[in-house]
Amino acid sequence: MKQLLLVDDDVHVVQALGNILRRRRDSWEVRLACDANEAIREMEAHPADVIISDFQMPGIDGCELMTRIERDWPSTVRIMLTGDTDEAVHRRLVSVTHALLSKPVSSKLLVETMDRVNVVLEYFASGRLRTAAKSSEAMANIANPSPK
């Protein structure tokens, strides 16, 4: 069973997202957090495989949280939920996340996204994707040798 951590400053949002992902209860165990500090405590207690966080939160925002997750738990998949339409904000978010979901996200898209993440994580677990990534890295180095 994989672990998913949902973070939003509005408890209604995480509860409702949790309901939606109940459909995938065979694949995902869902935990909820209502701010970045709570999310970090959850991660410290038990790191999640995937974190989905809102961007706009009081205190530490989603962007800072993801930067922290990237540093301390680099293997956790980071997905940001945002209602922001500002391009500069989007650019900032893209640099610290694996995926951006525009808020409001449909329950269908959310479930599909989690299914895809599940597939990718399984590939990783079986080592197939790791091998593929390594070989493509090697290929890239052959095609375009780095100066060092």
Added chain:
Amino acid sequence: MLTRHSLLDRQVRKAFARGLPADAARKVFLGLVNDAYHEQDADRRLLEQSLDVVSEELTQRNQELLKQLRERERMEIELNHALKLEAVGQLASGIAHEINTPIQYIGDSVAYVHDTLGDVRTLLDWYQRVLQKALADGTLPTSSELLAAEERADITYAMEQIPLATERALDGVHRVATLVQAMKEFAHPDASEMALADINAALRSTMLVAGNEIRRVAELVIELDALPEVSCHIGEINQVFLNLLVNAAHAVGDAGSQRGCITVRSRVIPDGVEISVADTGRGIPAGIRSRIFEPFFTTKDVGRGTGQGLAIALSIVRDKHAGSIHFQTEEGVGTIFVVRLPLKSISMRSEATAA
């Protein structure tokens, strides 16, 4: 036709020095007078005609001026309305977020209930088949079969969550409705006459509209005393509150990464009400304190402020409502803006109707 006239004769004789017989002289003279008269008449008519032209031109220009004046008045009303909308517009992304959040969980909650009812339906259908079978031949499913069926429908979780989800959806709908109502109150142009209004209600809807802008930088402390109704243009008063709240949020946001505090208070004072908005921002630098109410004076970046907010607030409070607006500020500590509104309206019309 020629009548004798001794004075005329004398004058004519003098003028023509007896060179002509009197009748002939008189004839010549009258001819001259006649010519002169006609000439003068022509001049007069010319003058009258040109006066007519000038007067018509004046009437036309007068009408044009009147038209321009009306146009100007209309533009002024539109400008005021546009400035009000601009203030709301600057909050647009915050409001989008405010609406997005409930929309997100309303959608999810309803989708969950919808899908789960399908599962519950499937379980009930299965139970019905089990019952038919039990009635027909007395065979019952094993307890593990029953448990598996309930597990498939996730029935324990569903029964616990469905009421919570529906409650959440209703709560979300209420949140959106309240916000849309507050927005409508803002966007609606004011009636031309003052009316009795609930100042605390106006403050609450303003805080809703500016809620996102405030919450991302500060805690909002609300201390509203019970107030009598105040005769005012409530739409304009809303705009004053909005400007003060947005300024407070900007002040706190600019002060640094630490979350600040914005305190909104209302209370009764002799003959009126007092509303204050206090922030824990950087304070207003001494050098610009005397200028903050000037139109177009701003320290904000383009797109964040046009320097109209406080100028408009002053004009609304002081000129239109005979109230006052003042502030106290300390650099590094914060600023408090205090608005006082008289209970009795300044509008003669509404005073007359109240009497």
